[in-house]
């Protein structure tokens with residue numbers, strides 16, 4: 001029995017291994033000692049485990065990345081079992097209570113909370129970049145009258161790269177910073193234009209006297225008034241929603257941003273990939289599905305029958321369950337409160353009662369308890385958006401505005417991480433091998 005030691009791959013400032021894993025390959029009887037760092041072994045350390053010289057080496061198979069860390073990150077901490085979420089070490093509850101979205105965006109991107117002066121400069125820079133080139137407006141007008149606003153957002157964010165070709169110079173910190181400001185500033189403008197297009201209403205230009213959330217509300221809802229005045233309670237509720245959605249570590253859309261960004265493409269193209277991922281019903285589209293589900297249930301009396309269908313596997317209880325949280329999603333608790341604030345202004349949403357009842361029944365039901373299925377952030381966010389007068393198609397768009405700061409922070413961290421390379425997973429090939437080409441006339 002031979003003993004082989006893997007290189008610990010401790011380059012790039014990674015701390016020395018504090019423990020090891022001993023693996024015996026029963027095919028050969030050889031033993032290997034693999035370093036464990038931060039509760040993780042390096043996938044590449046498995047490669048030395050080979051049957052013979054011809055063997056490529058052992059790989060790990062992990063569809064959907066259920067147990068693979070793809071990066072080291074200092075941005076967002078989640079303890080899914082305990083229901084903890086922190087941005088740069090600050091609990092989400094404190095940030096939602098005390099900070100503004102732009103403050104949180106600064107925190108995520110720069111790593112520290114801003115001083116008053118830093119926040120003022122940051123806010124000013126973002127505010128004066130909210131306008132988009134007139135040609136952006138024109139090509140958005142070219143979308144079909146009923147185009148989904150998320151599809152419009154996806155296309156227009158990507159298209160920004162053509163307006164700022166210097167964005168491709170991602171190694172230049174100053175140019176990078178300019179694109180970061182533009183992305184944060186223009187995302188609400190693009191989102192609002194998409195909404196107005198969908199409604200057949202003229203686009204509203206940004207009003208730089210208003211706050212980030214207030215200006216967005218103005219671009220959505222302004223009609224003939226000379227000056228749009230947002231209700232401060234609605235403005236705050238929207239700001240809190242942006243904070244809650246700002247980052248969630250290596251979720252599907254963030255992984256898409258990192259994956260596409262790893263090719264060193266410009267950040268507009270990388271973020272367009274994030275918007276695309278967020279469009280899906282299992283990710284940012286979930287709140288749209290929650291609302292459709294609540295509308296379909298229609299009355300409290302229909303809930304038991306619906307739950308039976310979920311348990312029989314006919315459908316899912318949308319807004320429940322999470323890959324990471326096996327406890328109440330901390331964001332769902334904060335959102336429940338924000339929902340109440342919005343309903344106080346806008347009047348109650350009849351579907352809130354159905355949602356509350358659904359939650360109560362599900363939390364007491366063995367099926368959901370056993371599988372640790374709790375409400376996630378999307379269970380209540382859709383109700384708030386609906387109370388604000390948003391059509392369901394806008395829900396993932398609102399999510400994308402908040403998540404923009406997280407995508408940027410994660411993209412930046414990746415760019416500056418010396419260990420990262422172009423993302424390129426391996427596969428287990430299961431198809432045919434080296435077949436003789438069959439001419440058309442000979443095919444059956």
Ligand code: ACO
Nearest residue numbers: 282283284286310316317318319320321322323371376378
């Ligand atoms: N309703 C009913 N059953 C569910 C649900 C649900 N919402 N979610 C999971 N389950 C069941 C599964 O059927 C499975 O049961 P089984 O073991 O008997 O087969 C078990 O719970 C584990 O589920 P998985 O699908 O393996 O869990 P996974 O981590 O892959 O999925 C996901 C997580 C996609 C979020 C899932 O819970 C789901 O589809 N939820 C509804 C959609 C949703 O709300 N998405 C928003 C997520 S939050 C966000 O993106 C911001």
